[in-house]
Amino acid sequence: MSKSKTKVVHISGKRKSAIARATVKEGNGKVIINGAPIDLFSNNFYNNRIKEAVLLSDELASKVNITVKVMGGGVAGQAEAVRLAIARGLLEYSNSEDLKQTYLNYDRQLLIADIRRKETRKPNRSKARAKRQKSYR
Secondary structure (H helix, E strand, O other): OOOOOEEEEEEEEEEEEEEEEEEEEEEEEEEEEEEEEEEHOOOOHHHHHHHHHHHHHHHHHHHHHEEEEEEEHEEEEHHHHHHHHHHHHHHHHHHOOOHHHHHHOOOOOOOOOOOOOOOOOOOOOOOOOOOOOOOOO
């Protein structure tokens, strides 16, 4: 018995301290995040942010199943990490230059990670940049 070789893409996306690992393989258009359908992820705003990556890919998203595991960070960071992972996965699956241009023209953050991180707290200070108040009287 020989198995038919199907293309499978594993890719990750990061935002702040959230990490999303996505798997894109042949299927019927399902998007699963942490074991639940995409519609059950957080609220409408973040839901729509994630769906942008799927909707911009036209008919490709209806031919593949996308499974995402995301951990760490907050809701916003997780949504951005998932969005990045899905867009990168669809692009690698299709190898389409048109899709790449579509993503870059719509929003550069769909393909290029935002590397900004929280600034560390300095010794003897309450916050990263807050200075101690001086009293002269």
